Each structure stands twice: as C-alpha cells, then as structure tokens.
Amino acid sequence: MTSAPANLLAVRTLLLAYLNxxxxxxxxxxxxxxxxxxxxxxxxxxxxxxxxxxxxxxxYSVVESTRDRSGLTLYASALDVGTFSVRSGGATHTLRTFSTWLVAQCAANAADSRDIREVIYSADGRTVRRWDRLGRRTGGDSSHLYHTHISFFRDSTKAGRDQTPLFRRYLTAIGLIAPPKPEPEMEQTDKLVRDTGSSSRTVGDVLADLQNLRNWLISPANTTGLITQPAADSPLRQMLAMLQGWPALVAQVNALSGKDFTDEQQIITGVLAGLPPEKIAAAIPPQIARNVADELSRRLTA
Structure with a gap:
C-alpha cells in the first residue's frame, strides 16, 4: 500500500513547525x-x-526518467504545500513567494534542489506554471492556484535522502530560523603570541630552534648546518651535543668489542686462593701430584 517516506515526512514536520x-x-x-x-x-x-x-x-512519474524507473517503490514521492502568510524580517511571506523562491533554486541547480523533478505552482494566483527539470511540461490544473506541488525523483525517496536542507534554507532566508553562528576566530593576544610555557623563551626562540634543527638534519655530514648557534642551555643545543658525540661513542664500542678481556692466570689464582690445601691435592691426578711434589722438593733444597 502506498505510504509516506520518512524523508518527506521530515520536510512536512519542518514546515509545520515554523509555518503553522x-x-x-x-x-x-x-x-x-x-x-x-x-x-x-x-x-x-x-x-x-x-x-x-x-x-x-x-x-509519467515512472517512465520519463531512469531515476523514477529505478526508484519505484510503495512510497509516494511528492509533497503538496497549502497557503500560508507569515510575517518575518519586516516582510510578509506567502505560498506564492515561497514557490517563486523554490523554483529559482531549482532553475539555478542548487545542490540541495537536485532531487526535485518538478514544481507546479502559481506566482500570482491566476496562472498555473510548472517548472520541470526534464522540460516535458509547463502547466497544471487550477487546483495549483491554491497549493504548490513538489515532485521528487523516486530514487531519492527510495534512498531516503534527506530533503530538509533546501526547506531549512528557505526558513533561514526569511528569518524564521536563525542562521548558524560563525565560529569565533582564535584570539591573537600578546599572551598567545608570546607564551611558550617558559618565561625565558619566546616564540621566536622556538621557531629559530626548529629552523636550525631542520637545517642541521638536511645538511651534509661533518658540517654544522646551523644559521645561528643555539643558546647553551637550549634543548636544541643539548640534542646537538648528544648527536655530535654519537660517532665517537660508536668508535669506542667498536674498539672495545675487538679486545679479549679474559686473564686466565688471574682466574686460576683466584680459584686456588679460595680452596684449602687438601682440596687442591685431591683435585690433582697422582702422577701430576708426584711431579709437583718433586718440583717443590727441588725448589726447597736448592
């Protein structure tokens, strides 16, 4: 059964909220x-x-456009708007002025009007006109002297595309909806311009450090690459000092990695110093023990 789609119901709700x-x-x-x-x-x-x-x-609402053929569903795809008269912004706004505004938006191909197929309306209450995006028709029956008919391509209804922006724009244009407030510009006070979180450093100091760091990073090896020397206590100076010391540190590590730090004699002396004589004797094989005893006897009698 034919029913009203949510996106057109939203337009209806919006219009009634401000024009009723x-x-x-x-x-x-x-x-x-x-x-x-x-x-x-x-x-x-x-x-x-x-x-x-x-x-x-x-x-005609199906066969004249591929957008309608592909979008045909059980949803209706049109909105009728009746007469009204409302004062806003020092002027009176009516169905006729609304219809004229709407047709102008469609004729200008405004982005939020491109789902509208046609508008059947009267600008003067005497002649019925039709704006047709497909250029097929130019008129309508006399009932449109008292209401404006707006057809939407059926594919937009099938997709549930939001149609309220165009009508919200109209209500804003006539002053019933307040325009959105512009975002405030960032306050450019001396505090914001100069405050870096450190009482001894200005924004200029920070920018100079960044420029120096950039130049140093892209400069050839073994060159300073600095426009100006940073202050001795600045973070950039500390960073550069660490980076400049890096090659020497690498060379020292490489030199030490090639050395043998094992002292066998010192290890043996340390082990023997921690053992009692009987443990040392028990650990020596008999033949070696006799040889050691003979050598010790020889040394003692020499």
Missing part, C-alpha cells in the same frame, strides 16, 4: 497539517503521490 504559527487554532494565515500532503487519497491513481500499487500504465 498557532498550533492550537486553525487559521487561514497558518499552514495547517491538512494542507501538507504526501500520499494521494484512496481514489488517486497515477503520478508522484502514488506508490507502485497505484501507478498507471505509462505513468
């Missing part, structure tokens, strides 16, 4: 809920107010 001024009383000046329609009445057949269960053979 007195929501507790039915007034000719207000846009009343009964004057904003999406789905045609049960006897309505054919056209954008009908979904796939109500379209007719060779229905």
């Amino acid at each position: 001024v007195d929501k507790n009383v039915v007034r000719d000046a207000d846009l009343e809920p009964a004057e904003v329609g999406i789905v045609g009445d049960p006897s309505h057949r054919g056209g954008y107010h009908c979904g796939s269960d109500r379209v007719v053979t060779n229905d």
Whole structure:
C-alpha cells in the first residue's frame, strides 16, 4: 500500500513547525497539517503521490526518467504545500513567494534542489506554471492556484535522502530560523603570541630552534648546518651535543668489542686462593701430584 517516506515526512514536520504559527487554532494565515500532503487519497491513481500499487500504465512519474524507473517503490514521492502568510524580517511571506523562491533554486541547480523533478505552482494566483527539470511540461490544473506541488525523483525517496536542507534554507532566508553562528576566530593576544610555557623563551626562540634543527638534519655530514648557534642551555643545543658525540661513542664500542678481556692466570689464582690445601691435592691426578711434589722438593733444597 502506498505510504509516506520518512524523508518527506521530515520536510512536512519542518514546515509545520515554523509555518503553522498557532498550533492550537486553525487559521487561514497558518499552514495547517491538512494542507501538507504526501500520499494521494484512496481514489488517486497515477503520478508522484502514488506508490507502485497505484501507478498507471505509462505513468509519467515512472517512465520519463531512469531515476523514477529505478526508484519505484510503495512510497509516494511528492509533497503538496497549502497557503500560508507569515510575517518575518519586516516582510510578509506567502505560498506564492515561497514557490517563486523554490523554483529559482531549482532553475539555478542548487545542490540541495537536485532531487526535485518538478514544481507546479502559481506566482500570482491566476496562472498555473510548472517548472520541470526534464522540460516535458509547463502547466497544471487550477487546483495549483491554491497549493504548490513538489515532485521528487523516486530514487531519492527510495534512498531516503534527506530533503530538509533546501526547506531549512528557505526558513533561514526569511528569518524564521536563525542562521548558524560563525565560529569565533582564535584570539591573537600578546599572551598567545608570546607564551611558550617558559618565561625565558619566546616564540621566536622556538621557531629559530626548529629552523636550525631542520637545517642541521638536511645538511651534509661533518658540517654544522646551523644559521645561528643555539643558546647553551637550549634543548636544541643539548640534542646537538648528544648527536655530535654519537660517532665517537660508536668508535669506542667498536674498539672495545675487538679486545679479549679474559686473564686466565688471574682466574686460576683466584680459584686456588679460595680452596684449602687438601682440596687442591685431591683435585690433582697422582702422577701430576708426584711431579709437583718433586718440583717443590727441588725448589726447597736448592
């Protein structure tokens, strides 16, 4: 069964929120809920107010555009807006001025109007006109002297594409919705310009360090690459000192890695010093023990 899609219901809600001024009383000046329609009445057949269960053979709302053929669903894809009159921004805004504004946006191909296929309206209350994006038709029946019909390509309805931006833009243009506030510019006070978190360093000092570091990093080896020498206590000076000492440190490590730090005699002396004589004797094989005893005897009698 043909039904109203959420994206067009959102447009309806938006218009009623601002153009139905007195929501507790039915007034000719207000846009009343009964004057904003999406789905045609049960006897309505054919056209954008009908979904796939109500379209007719060779229905213009289906066959004239691939966007409509590919987007045909049970959703209706049109919105009717009735008469209203509202004062805002020192001017009176009506269905006719709204319709004229809307057609101008469509004719200018505004980005938020490109899902609109056609607008059937009257700019003067006497002549019905039709703006048709496909250029197929130029008029409409006399009922459009009192309401404006807006058709949306069916693929946009099928996709649920948000259609409120265009209508919100209209309500903003006539002063019913306040324009968004511009983002405040960053405050450029002396404090922000000069404060670096250190009382002894200015922004200029920091920028100079960054420039020096950049120049040093891209300079050939064995050159300073600095425009100016950084202060002795600056982070850049400390960083450069560490980096400049790196080659010497690498050379020292390489030199030490080639040395043998093992002193066998010192190791043996240390081991023997920690053992009692009987342990040393027990550890010596008999023949070696006799040889050692003979050598010691010889040394003692010499």
